[in-house]
């Protein structure tokens with residue numbers, strides 16, 4: 714269903730994603746892990762076509778995605794919704810209107826200008842908010858909600874497009890543990906109940922293990938691991954993160970940066 718082959722992104726001399734290849738046969742929940750700068754965001758951005766592809770191919774249901782232009786590209790972007798760490802809501806706008814923004818792609822400019830939403834879309838938006846447990850927040854301004862609630866609004870906005878794929882770039886990196894759990898459970902349910910493919914960049918290993926069927930590990934732009942959480946041993950994880958013996962399973966990529974710094978600090982002779 715999805716086949717990514719030799720996908721590469723260069724920024725000048727820098728190769729951010731280096732010949733990434735993987736295939737997905739049926740909708741799955743996939744986590745992408747790796748330290749800061751490994752190329753996780755760039756990979757998702759190419760998949761959504763927010764970033765152009767330097768080289769390689771990406772075929773979804775027999776359509777080459779990497780060369781789509783204009784209306785075809787926009788159509789793909791609505792089939793393949795993206796969720797971000799910072800939610801990207803319109804803060805002063807109410808929750809329902811934020812969710813209805815997910816239909817912008819298919820409405821006329823005039824209807825969008827005057828915020829004219831068909832009744833059926835408004836019902837659908839409320840239904841989706843209800844499913845995510847935040848229907849009672851519908852009339853509030855987005856900025857009045859907690860981070861976890863805002864991220865659920867962003868998920869609702871994505872669902873409004875009825876996407877086949879949801880790409881989430883560190884969706885829980887700004888949330889406290891309880892809200893992080895609620896958001897990951899929502900994504901998991903959307904995958905299981907609706908059969909949508911979810912590909913999620915994740916900051917912590919234990920989250921990837923807990924919620925994903927499959928984990929892809931990236932290091933220096935390359936895919937260095939692709940397997941089940943059970944195959945992801947501590948040794949493999951250490952290799953993905955390029956960490957030393959003091960690597961701990963619970964560490965986040967940010968903490969690993971800190972570990973590295975303390976390593977180099979220790980390397981300086983007293």
Ligand SMILES: Nc1ncnc2c1ncn2[C@@H]1O[C@H](COP(=O)(O)OP(=O)(O)OP(=O)(O)O)[C@@H](O)[C@H]1O
Pocket residue numbers: 724727728729747748749750751752753754755756966
């Ligand atoms: N627009 C850009 N211009 C130049 N270099 C870029 C650009 N975007 C990303 N890069 C570089 O590409 C590499 C991969 O970046 P990317 O943001 O994909 O990493 P990441 O794995 O998402 O990291 P993080 O965990 O910090 O989000 C980095 O070295 C980054 O500096």
Ligand SMILES: [Mg+2]
Pocket residue numbers: 753754755882914
């Ligand atoms: Mg990133």
